[in-house]
Amino acid sequence: MKKLLPLLAFATVTMTLATGCGKKEAPDSTNATDAGGKKKLTLGFSQVGAESAWRTANSQNIKDEAAKNGVNLVFSDAQQKQENQIKALRSFVAQNVDVIAFSPVVETGWEPVLQEIKAAKIPVVLSDRSVDVSDPSLYASFIGADFVEEGRRAGKFLAEKTGGKATIVELVGTPGAAPAIDRAKGFREAIASHPDMKIVKSQSGDFTRAKGKEVMEAFLRAPDAGQITALFSHNDDMALGAIQAIEEAGRQPGKDIAIVSIDGVKGAFEAMKAGKLNCTVECNPLIGGQIMDLAQKLANHQEVPRRVVSQEGVFDQSKAEAELPSRKY
């Protein structure tokens, strides 16, 4: 064991180095110019990871829009780890990019690195998730969905669907992540006025299908599982996993247990068409164009709004079939 400890320490260091710097496929950003000789905008973007279909659609859209707008994009995947993301942000500063955008893995702990970015005079755009900082000047703008509102819409739908009477289990996202905190908050606000709607169990499914299934299985084994009449899932992937668990338990998802989730991915629309999911509140991942617009304005020192809300809707089973063909992700 004595021999192993320094080895392990070394392993951790190499691992973080590998993930931190490995993604630095940095084209020589400072000299990049477009055909007209004008300086090309360089945008450093740090993505959370590729945990769900929603996220991969979001990444793809950002890459597509960057190419379309002639933006030189330095893209980095944090693989759900804040330390990777902080390293990526520091490497953006080192590369002296024009604008930094990122989707924070969790809400807290960003002050030091954002201070460094501010000292380097690089404007920051938060994409899709917000951060919890005491100094509002640490970022220029936040674009994305209003997670609290999504939670409220999900709660409102469930209240209408169940007539204000439901025993609810909740699949929570990654602990500490902004969507998990805000969606839970909004949902609770919406059902607060219905005394017969109660959340009996709430556990994290980490936004993944495998965990969603595993946790739902555990929910369904409890002696009082027969009373569960509704499921609120913080994203579609967890709901899709839970649907499998519910079917295996011999109950009908969408009928015995009403299910509402958030995101609006293609799989969710297919499940709605099959009658297994009742509702998905859309959270639009196609915000790449708006990010490029913000980045260009910031690079030209123009004023930008601090809060940009993306376009969203609520879809139930009646709208699912019509909407399905137009779903890209």
Place this chain on the structure above:
Amino acid sequence: MFWPLLALALLLLFDYLFTPGFFRLELRGGNLYGSRIDVLNQGARVMLVSLGMTLVIATGGVDLSVGTVMALAGTVAARLLVVDGYGFIAAVSGALGIALLAGAWNGVLVAYFNIQPIIATLILMVAGRGVAQLVSDGQIINFNDASMVFLGNGHFFRLPFTLTIVLFVFVGMWALTRQTAVGLFIEAVGDNPVASRYAGVNARLVTFLAYLLTGLCSGLAGLVASSNIKSADANHIGLYLELDAILAVVVGGTALTGGRFYLVNSLVGALLIQTLTTTMYARNISADIAPMPKALVIIAVCLLQSEKARRYLNQRFTRHQSAALPAITPSRAQP
């Protein structure tokens, strides 16, 4: 054998007394159904990987790439099925082939190029997920092939089919290591590579074989994991599973320094870890703090296995009773 089993028994006793519904077992659709079955089904992945990991650790090495190999196998199978339109047999063969290749890669680096096992397997652990992402094109691939879905969701003799796979692999491993001299060779190499070489053991081949088998086990675990959710998620299959597998082996009493190994104990260790996880869900303990009670139980099991810690506890205990009694001789360390 004794300590991990005792810990598992105590944990189950705790669940029996204080976790309502944990011990309920019923027949649903002709299959057994309940929390304990979930433990066996969800624990199958760690059990499979820990069987291979036991051999690698017995040679004095470690394999950090098992989770990544799972992801590789899962995505390769899904890709062959869905994107390339091959059948079930081809998909499974392709997945296990890539898993064996990954195991062979680790084995060659460690056994023939003498690279430290942690570093050698770290390479694949980090790079392999990238390869898996390439294979899946960064997307989650969904599949509906009946045979493929059966692997992780089917039932056999009223029990999850995954258990049949675990049993099959276990019996194979046991026969290979305990009915032939291979097990002895592995222990010899782990205990003292120089002495074993003088004794005529082909240490390189033995080490290579351990990594190769671990690759195969991880590949099977990856197939089971992706089959369970009917989709291959290159980023998440087997994420951090190497830690659970190493933990299962260590809790089972196989020392990280190599030497003697205990296949059954690793299975018990894997079950202990999964029972802990399922208990956290069943008791609705928030995910923020769930790692804490888990860590406490693991520390307790490791302390129980340490002869020094037990001797210390024994002394404290006897001193309180009577100074006149002769000190209780601590029993030999039980695996």
